Amino acid sequence: MKALNIVGLKKTYKGGVQALKGIDLHVEEGDFFALLGPNGAGKSTTIGIVSSLVNKSEGSVEVFGHSMDTQLVDAKSSIGLVPQEFNFNQFETLMQIVVNQAGYYGVPRDVAKTRAEKYLKQLDLWEKRDARARELSGGMKRRLMIARALMHEPRMLILDEPTAGVDIEIRRSMWQFLKEINQQGITIILTTHYLEEAEMLCRNIAIIDKGRIVENTSMKALLAKLNVETFVLDLPLGTDSVSLLGFEYRMIDDHTLEVDVPKEQGLNDVFRQLTEQDVMVLSMRNKANRLEELFVRMVEQGKTTGETQS
Amino acid sequence: MMGSRNFVALRTIWIKECTRFLRIWIQTLVPPAITMSLYFVIFGSLIGERIGQMGGFTYMEFIVPGLIMMAVITNSYSNVSSSFFSAKFQRNVEELLVAPMPNWIIILGFVGGGVARALLIGIIVTFVSMFFVDVQIHNPLIIFITVLLTASLFSTAGLINAVYAKTFDDISVIPTFVLTPLTYLGGVFYSLSLLPEFWQWVSKANPIVYMVNGFRYGFLGVSDVSFSTSVIILLVFNVVLFTVAYQLINRGVGIRT
Numbered sequence: 001m002k003a004l005n006i007v008g009l010k011k012t013y014k015g016g017v018q019a020l021k022g023i024d025l026h027v028e029e030g031d032f033f034a035l036l037g038p039n040g041a042g043k044s045t046t047i048g049i050v051s052s053l054v055n056k057s058e059g060s061v062e063v064f065g066h067s068m069d070t071q072l073v074d075a076k077s078s079i080g081l082v083p084q085e086f087n088f089n090q091f092e093t094l095m096q097i098v099v100n101q102a103g104y105y106g107v108p109r110d111v112a113k114t115r116a117e118k119y120l121k122q123l124d125l126w127e128k129r130d131a132r133a134r135e136l137s138g139g140m141k142r143r144l145m146i147a148r149a150l151m152h153e154p155r156m157l158i159l160d161e162p163t164a165g166v167d168i169e170i171r172r173s174m175w176q177f178l179k180e181i182n183q184q185g186i187t188i189i190l191t192t193h194y195l196e197e198a199e200m201l202c203r204n205i206a207i208i209d210k211g212r213i214v215e216n217t218s219m220k221a222l223l224a225k226l227n228v229e230t231f232v233l234d235l236p237l238g239t240d241s242v243s244l245l246g247f248e249y250r251m252i253d254d255h256t257l258e259v260d261v262p263k264e265q266g267l268n269d270v271f272r273q274l275t276e277q278d279v280m281v282l283s284m285r286n287k288a289n290r291l292e293e294l295f296v297r298m299v300e301q302g303k304t305t306g307e308t309q310s
Numbered sequence: 311m312m313g314s315r316n317f318v319a320l321r322t323i324w325i326k327e328c329t330r331f332l333r334i335w336i337q338t339l340v341p342p343a344i345t346m347s348l349y350f351v352i353f354g355s356l357i358g359e360r361i362g363q364m365g366g367f368t369y370m371e372f373i374v375p376g377l378i379m380m381a382v383i384t385n386s387y388s389n390v391s392s393s394f395f396s397a398k399f400q401r402n403v404e405e406l407l408v409a410p411m412p413n414w415i416i417i418l419g420f421v422g423g424g425v426a427r428a429l430l431i432g433i434i435v436t437f438v439s440m441f442f443v444d445v446q447i448h449n450p451l452i453i454f455i456t457v458l459l460t461a462s463l464f465s466t467a468g469l470i471n472a473v474y475a476k477t478f479d480d481i482s483v484i485p486t487f488v489l490t491p492l493t494y495l496g497g498v499f500y501s502l503s504l505l506p507e508f509w510q511w512v513s514k515a516n517p518i519v520y521m522v523n524g525f526r527y528g529f530l531g532v533s534d535v536s537f538s539t540s541v542i543i544l545l546v547f548n549v550v551l552f553t554v555a556y557q558l559i560n561r562g563v564g565i566r567t
Contacts, residue, residue, distance in 0.1 A: 013567065051408050054567050076410035087401035096329070103322025104409035106315025148405075 001064060003029045003156050003187040004050065009059035011045050011211075019045040021211040022059065027204070029064070029155075032182045033189045034202035034219070036295060042211045043191045044084060047160050051081040064155060077105065080149035084160040084191075086141050088148065090134035094125060097133060098148050105152035112151065119147040122177065139170040146174070156187040163194060175201060195295055199223070207298055214298060230287035231267070233257040236280055244273050258287060319411040320419050327423020331389055338389070338427060339434060342381045346435045349377050350442040353499065365501045365532050370443045374436075375526040376498030379460065381435045383493055383518065384485065386428035386461040390420050390468035391481040398472065403565055413559040417469060417552065424465025425458065432457055446529055452537060453528035459544035460521045464489075466551040473555070473564045497522045502534040517543055 004027040011020040020042045027033045037043050048054030050061055052068065060067065066074040088097045095116055102112035120126045123143040128136065136144065142162060149157060159178075163171045171194075178201060182188050192198055198205060198219075205222055207215040215222060235242075237255045247270060248260040259270055274281060331338040350370070358369035365372055397403040406416050439445055447453065467484075475481045496518030502510050513519050514535070524540030527533035533540075559565070 048567070052566075053404055053407055055562055073410040076408065079408070081404075081408050083404065085401060087404045089397075089400055089402045091333075096326070100322050100326050101405055101409075104319050104406055104411060106318045106411070108318055109322075 001029045002062070003027045003031065003064055004189065005060075005062040005065075006046070006050070007060050009046065009049065009061065010057045011042075011049065011054065012057045019211055020049075020057075020059075023208065023211070023213050025206055025213060025216065027156075027187060027189060029187055030182075030185055031187055031204055032178075032202045033187070034198035034205040035189060035191045035208060036195070036198060036205065037191075037208035041208045043208055044160060046208070047081070047083075047158055047189075047191065051079055051158060052076060077152065078155045080152065080154035080157045082142075082145045082149045082157065082159040082162050084164065086133075086145070088133050088141075088144065091132055093130050093132055094120060094136075094144055094147075095129045097144065098151050101148045102151040107152055115151055115153070116147075119150050123147045124173070139166045142166055143170075143174065146177070150181070154186070156189065157181070158189045160191050161193060162190065163192065163197060171197070207295065209298070227263045228260050229263070230258055230260050231270075231284055232287050233259065233270075233274075233284050234282045236282065239279060242274060242277055242279055244270060316411060316415050319409065320415050320422070323406070323416065323419025324422040324426070327389075327393060327420060328426050330393060331423070331427045338385070339431065342385060342431045343434050343438050346377055346381055346438055347441075349373075350439060354442055365503075365530070367530055367532070368443070371446065371530065372501070372526075373499055374439045374443055374445060375529040376496075376522045378432055378435045378439070379457070379522050379525045380493050380498050382428045382432050382457055382461055383464050383521070384489065385431045386424040386464040387468040387471075387485060387489060388481075389427045390424040390465045391472045391475070391485075392468075393423065394420055394469050394472035395475050395478065395481050398475075398565060399478075407565060414556055417466070417555050417559060420469055421462055421465040421552075424468060425461040428461035428465070429457065432461075448531035449528050451528075453525065455541065456521060456524040456528055456544070459541070459548060460525070463521075463544060463548050463551060466548065466555050469555050470551065470558065473558045475564070492516050492518045497526075497534060517547060520544065 004025065006023060006025040009020050009023045009025075010018070012018045023042070023046065025035075025046070035043050035046065045054055049056045050063070050068075052072070060069065061075075062068070063075040064078045066072075066078065068075045092100075095113075098116045098120065099109065099112045102115060103109065107115070116129070117126065120129055123146060125140060125143055125147060128140065133141065133144065142164075146157075146159070146162065157178075162178075163174055166174065175197065178188060178190075188201075190198065190202060202219055204218050205215070206213050232252075233256070235255045235257055239255055239257075241251055242249075242257060244259060246265065250258045252258055261267055261270065271281065353373060354370035358373070361369040363369070394403070397406075436445060468481075471481055471484050495513065496516050497513065502513050502519065505513060520535055520540040520543045523533040523535045524537055524544070527537050527540075
């Protein structure tokens with residue numbers, strides 16, 4: 001079953017800005033799905049329409065088979081939203097925020113309190129349950145929004161930049177938590193600027209740019225398209241220019257070499273040629289995350305070719 | 311199942327609204343008590359004694375129902391306008407918009423919160439007035455019906471104001487330039503019979519006249535207009551404003567892009 005089925009979705013804002021130019025998007029039940037795109041590409045508009053915070057101009061959206069036009073209650077009940085901006089009442093306590101949210105979905109108060117304990121504990125917020133939301137750190141606020149979104153036990157969780165501004169330790173614990181709830185059967189849709197995050201967590205991916213879907217495939221298939229990777233090699237200080245036959249390469253300074261390595265050629269030949277020239281390699285790293293490299297290329301390609309195709 | 315889910319949602323919004331105004335009681339409950347005490351001292355005790363009788367009652371007895379009604383009107387309006395606008399401003403209105411409850415539940419929840427505050431203020435101000443005058447009660451049911459319909463009407467009006475408001479200034483414009491003049495000219499401090507015939511006729515275009523007089527009838531048994539007219543006008547305004555609010559929220563005016 002499709003958890004999310006979007007067909008021909010368009011959105012034109014007042015003033016004429018066309019944020020979505022007719023997107024089709026399908027997410028299977030149980031998937032961990034990444035929706036990526038540069039700022040202003042249409043990610044938040046798509047999420048806004050699915051969560052009924054933005055009115056669509058055209059097209060259809062179905063959530064677990066429930067049309068958002070005719071079965072809005074069932075569709076809304078299936079979704080938990082973690083928005084990009086903090087949107088809870090800063091003067092309320094954590095308990096009030098999560099218990100009230102459950103109440104809006106019709107969850108009785110006693111059940112809501114039990115669930116609040118469960119999710120606040122899982123997200124390491126239980127000790128802060130009586131603190132006002134404005135007293136929390138940025139990372140705690142992000143986790144609070146995840147706990148709030150889970151209170152009605154939705155079948156699909158949509159997270160818009162859930163780890164923005166969160167330190168690496170908390171980010172990793174959030175990743176672990178999201179993996180666990182995905183394994184329990186909750187479909188997860190994620191937008192993020194941390195492409196490492198998408199690569200690590202998501203099985204399928206869509207890239208949106210200028211209001212159109214430019215890629216919608218599995219993470220594996222997408223990464224397979226990346227046939228050239230750039231490596232940065234740290235060399236001893238004062239290394240003269242080097243020569244690498246059959247490779248694109250650049251000396252960034254007198255001790256840093258960048259080499260573009262096609263997959264079919266591999267790295268051995270680079271090391272062989274450098275050894276022959278008595279050049280020692282002190283260390284080596286990827287210039288960028290693989291997905292990031294691919295993403296930048298696709299978006300750059302879109303810029304140079306003008307309109308991208310869906 | 312659907313009914314009980316909606317009831318839980320309505321109850322949640324109502325409790326949240328009541329918790330909000332009780333949490334900030336110094337801003338919400340104390341000022342009306344102080345303001346009304348000043349009205350009672352200045353207009354009732356000091357100036358009122360020189361005015362003498364009005365409508366067959368001492369001036370203090372005459373103005374008590376109007377002053378209570380004035381507090382009910384201003385507090386029901388400001389409670390919902392500020393609460394709903396704050397929810398828009400902090401974006402926590404989105405918590406309601408993503409939930410599977412019908413829009414009329416959202417309106418009823420906020421209006422219910424405004425009515426609760428207005429009734430509590432009404433009780434507080436009535437209690438304060440007891441220090442200055444022996445409060446008479448002609449018909450408690452009439453008092454209850456009038457105050458309930460008035461509070462719900464102005465709570466709904468406050469919600470409509472908040473829907474359109476873009477800044478905090480926008481929620482003070484209507485109370486300052488419309489509500490306060492209409493209330494002061496709505497027969498709180500005088501009987502319409504004191505006015506020339508033309509101004510009596512003009513005053514009857516002011517809906518607050520019917521609320522103040524309906525309420526006064528419940529306390530004193532006297533009124534410038536018939537109670538049935540007051541109730542009909544209150545009901546009509548309630549239905550019209552609720553319909554407007556419902557249409558606005560359905561269309562997402564000010565809350566959805």
